Amino acid sequence: MSIEERKQKWLDFYDGNVRTMVLIDQNDFGVRPFPSPDTMNAFFDWDIRRYRLQMDSMEWLEDDRVPYVTALMGTDIFAGAFGCPVFYPVDNNPYARPLISSAKELANLKQPKLEDSSLMNVIEFGQKLRAAAPEALIQLPDIQSPLDIAAIIWEKVDFFMAMYDESEAVKDLIAMIYKLLTEFLDLWFKTFGRDFMAHWPDYYMPYGITLSEDEIGSISADLFREFSHQSLCDLSARYGGRIGIHCCANARHQWDLLKSIPGLTLLNLGQPDKIIREASVFFRGGPPIWAAPNQNECYSFESQGVLQGSSTTREEAMAELDRLREYGEYFYKA
Numbered sequence: 001m002s003i004e005e006r007k008q009k010w011l012d013f014y015d016g017n018v019r020t021m022v023l024i025d026q027n028d029f030g031v032r033p034f035p036s037p038d039t040m041n042a043f044f045d046w047d048i049r050r051y052r053l054q055m056d057s058m059e060w061l062e063d064d065r066v067p068y069v070t071a072l073m074g075t076d077i078f079a080g081a082f083g084c085p086v087f088y089p090v091d092n093n094p095y096a097r098p099l100i101s102s103a104k105e106l107a108n109l110k111q112p113k114l115e116d117s118s119l120m121n122v123i124e125f126g127q128k129l130r131a132a133a134p135e136a137l138i139q140l141p142d143i144q145s146p147l148d149i150a151a152i153i154w155e156k157v158d159f160f161m162a163m164y165d166e167s168e169a170v171k172d173l174i175a176m177i178y179k180l181l182t183e184f185l186d187l188w189f190k191t192f193g194r195d196f197m198a199h200w201p202d203y204y205m206p207y208g209i210t211l212s213e214d215e216i217g218s219i220s221a222d223l224f225r226e227f228s229h230q231s232l233c234d235l236s237a238r239y240g241g242r243i244g245i246h247c248c249a250n251a252r253h254q255w256d257l258l259k260s261i262p263g264l265t266l267l268n269l270g271q272p273d274k275i276i277r278e279a280s281v282f283f284r285g286g287p288p289i290w291a292a293p294n295q296n297e298c299y300s301f302e303s304q305g306v307l308q309g310s311s312t313t314r315e316e317a318m319a320e321l322d323r324l325r326e327y328g329e330y331f332y333k334a
Contacts, residue, residue, distance in 0.1 A: 003058070006066050007195070010204040013288065013304065014265055020328035021064045021288075023202075024317050025310040029053055035073040036088035040125070043073075048132050060314065063321050066204045068197040069129045070139040071122060075212075077141055078181060079152040081117040082109065093142075101155035103162055103169035109153075111176050114183040122184075126192055137204070139197035140188070143211040146177040147228040151215045153177075163223055170227060178231055182238060185209065189239070200246045201268055201290055203306065208242025208265060209235055217249020221257060229257050236263040244268070250275075255282055266290060266306075277301070 001009070012018045029050040033042040047069050054067035079096035080086045088094045100106055114120070122141050129138055144152070150173045151159050162170050189196075197203070198210040213232065216224045236243035241263040248270030251258075258264065259282070268290040269279055276291040280302040283289060288304035307324045311317035 001058075001062060003066060006064055007204055007206065009064055010066070011206060016286070016304070019304050021203075021306045022321060022324045022328060023065050023306065023308050024061060024063045024321050024324075025308065026053070026057060026061075026317060027310060027312045034088070034090065034093055036094060038088075044125070044128060044132075047129065051133055051136055057317075061317050061321065065202075066137060066197065068137040068139050068202065069133050070197070070202075071126050071129065071141045072139050072199060073122070073141060075142050075144055075148075075152065077119060077122055078144065078149045078177065078184075081112045081114075081119045081180060082153050082177075083112075084153055096152050098155040099153050101158050103166035106154070106169050106173055109173070109176070112180055114180060114187065117180070119180075119184050123187060123191065126188070130192060137195065137197050138192050139202060140199040140210060143181075143185075143199045143209070145211050145213040145215075145228060146174045146181060146231045148212060148215050149177045149181070150174050160218065163219070163227060167226070174227060174231065178234075182235070185239065194240075198244050198266075201306075201308075203244070203266060203290065205242070205244060205265070207240045208244065208263065209239040210244035210246070210266075211235070212246045212248075214247055214249045216247065216254045217251040221253055224254050224257055229261070232261050236261060246270075252278070255279070259283065279303075280305070 009018060010021070013021055030046060032046055033039045035043050051067055051069045054065065058067065074094035076084070076086045076094045076096035082099060084096035084099040086094055086096050100109060126138055129136070150170065154162070154173065159170070195206045198205050200212065213228065216228060232243065242265045243261060243263055244266040245258065245264065246268040250271065252275060258267065264287045267283065267287050269276060271291070276289070279289055284302045288306065290306040307328050309320035309324050311320050
């Protein structure tokens with residue numbers, strides 16, 4: 001399949017006309033450098049090399065992947081723009097540590113100006129990728145929800161307590177984050193176009209926005225409704241009425257609210273098989289689910305979904321694709 005045919009298949013999938021998508025990860029791209037100020041050139045070279053190999057593999061691997069370059073670095077980028085200290089481990093992605101630990105300290109936090117913030121480095125990296133591979137889709141940076149970003153900026157234990165004791169301060173911070181996040185996304189889409197690769201996992205999106213919403217696993221449905229749900233609805237509406245969400249938290253108690261978000265296009269759940277099976281029933285009729293169930297155990301799965309395999313050689317990749325195509329016919333029962 002050509003790139004355009006693969007894109008069209010994702011559209012058909014989102015429209016409910018395809019039940020199963022299959023992606024095969026290849027492990028022959030070399031060691032991925034972890035992003036840091038000292039490794040960005042090496043990260044860029046790895047990025048372009050991986051894209052070229054993905055393009056080459058289209059000649060022999062008929063899975064549903066759309067090749068792309070990536071600007072995915074770490075969860076630190078928005079917290080860092082607010083002034084959080086950012087750390088660069090040698091064996092992991094960068095991360096930010098809290099900047100404030102109380103509502104009182106929040107009063108001194110300034111609203112960042114996008115054009116003066118460290119987020120412009122992310123835009124510049126995207127421009128460098130676009131110059132090197134002008135035809136390529138670009139994977140979004142690690143987009144966290146306003147709630148998740150707030151829980152990075154504000155020391156988490158105090159942040160959770162402030163939801164009860166200083167709710168207006170929490171809402172003020174979330175509003176500041178929403179402003180910066182949407183300014184960044186507006187510029188990103190203006191610069192790089194409206195179709196893109198999701199931030200996580202790597203699925204094609206011809207519209208909308210994708211983000212991670214993980215802190216909802218630690219709070220009640222009432223708190224989710226008060227502090228995050230509306231911002232997710234607003235983000236979906238702002239970017240064309242479509243949103244993809246990654247959630248690796250134990251958030252079974254939030255499924256009703258997630259399902260109520262207008263335009264929820266794909267839901268990625270990082271949960272055990274039992275929870276995924278329950279989700280496949282709960283979300284029957286949409287959205288599709290990308291999960292990692294035990295793919296050697298065949299059982300009925302009620303919703304649309306994405307199957308993912310991995311390989312180290314061409315032969316393994318082709319065999320895994322055949323296995324998952326056949327498995328998907330059983331796995332996702334009509």
